[in-house]
Amino acid sequence: MTDTSRPQRTGAVKQITSHSNPIVKEIKGLVSMRKFRTQSGLFVAEGLKLATDALDAGWACSYLAIGPEARDNPIAQKAAATAKARGALILEVNTAVMAAMTRKDNPQMVVGVYEQRLLNAEAVDPRQSTVWIALDRVRDPGNLGTIIRTADAVGASGVILVGDCTDPFAVETVRATMGSLFHVPLVKMQKDKFKQLAASWPGSVVGTHLKGSVDYRTPEYKEPTLLLMGNEQQGLEDDMASCCQTLIRIPQVGQADSLNLAVATGISLYEIRRKQLEL
Ligand code: SAM
Known part of the structure; x- marks a missing residue:
């Protein structure tokens, strides 16, 4: 079973503009390499629907990256507030950083990093x-x-x-x-x-x-x-x-x-x- 016993964190908001930020590199690794996902017990889910599904179902969120369009979107704002209240780090990023993180030209407005749940x-x-x-x-x-x-x-x-x-x-x-x-x-x-x-x-x-x-x-x-x-x-x-x-x-x-x-x-x-x- 994946170990989900992580220390509780206090939620915070961080602005990231650089592609070489270590959190951006960490998320890139989670997107592209199974080894990173297995070692960390984390994974990436793209999109606002998946973020609301994950949060409604009580999955632990480590990071929620929100792009420029999400800032005027009330559902995205609610998801960010919920994730932050539960200890997630909210990453305010521009479209270029979001694209780099997810290795996609047209990234989603919200990308979440969650703790895996795999039962025995x-x-x-x-x-x-x-x-x-x-x-x-x-x-x-x-x-x-x-x-x-x-x-x-x-x-x-x-x-x-x-x-x-x-x-x-x-x-x-x-x-x-x-x-x-x-x-x-x-x-x-x-x-x-x-x-x-x-x-x-x-x-x-x-x-x-x-x-x-x-x-x-x-x-x-x-x-x-x-x-x-x-x-x-x-x-x-x-x-x-x-x-x-x-x-x-x-x-x-x-x-x-x-x-x-x-x-x-x-x-x-x-x-x-x-x-x-x-x-
Ligand atoms: N070459 C493989 C074989 O000989 O079984 C084909 C496997 S098929 C692509 C993948 C799985 O889908 C099968 O093992 C079976 O569980 C299911 N499956 C696909 N077509 C099926 C059919 N017509 N009836 C029953 N099961 C099927």
Whole structure:
């Protein structure tokens, strides 16, 4: 589990005009290098919507950088006041510094740095759950972000990262979650621990597989459901597939070998949650 026990700070406001300011360099490092994110336990989320999502959900904010347009924006001002009251350092920056920090030509008006929350296996309580999505070695940040967003939309209990996965706190992943990262519990565990969890799971344990013999629309999914998705290149490993009570397949016609991982996850989740979701 990521250590989030940081000393409480008093909030403050600081103006930064230089690209070589150490905080600018620190944020650049968090944007571009997984090693920096892992060492510091911090990550970057761009945009005002993500800042309000993070603050509303009580995530600890270390820095909130606000560009010139944010200064006349009441929502941005409220976010800055909330973050400062909770101990964040508010960075007033110009557009050039914001662009340098985020390595983007058209940066957002607000960029936040938050403390990571990655839970361990004990955080998964099947008795309190709807559906958990377990991802076997997910590699693509966009897929992971889209799956977290979809998990949020269907009311899933959380997402489990099994084995060596892409960084859930990479900027591309965070962006693709559209703020759902701040609402969906994320758990990391190794394969052996996952196998133990699957063996004692009280509801349905379902894998998606291109060789699955069961049409995904036919099972009676018993809540809590554990839905296991395979790696983008290799699919589900045999020992992971054998953890599942059922291997489902989504029918395909045409020439595509398979569906995109995030698309297959979305289709499966909507079927699993079909009876619970209403307009
Ligand atoms: N070459 C890989 C293979 O042979 O499994 C393709 C993996 S696919 C891009 C990534 C994951 O999405 C699969 O492991 C499975 O979990 C899911 N998936 C994709 N298409 C599917 C389908 N038609 N039915 C069931 N699951 C599917």
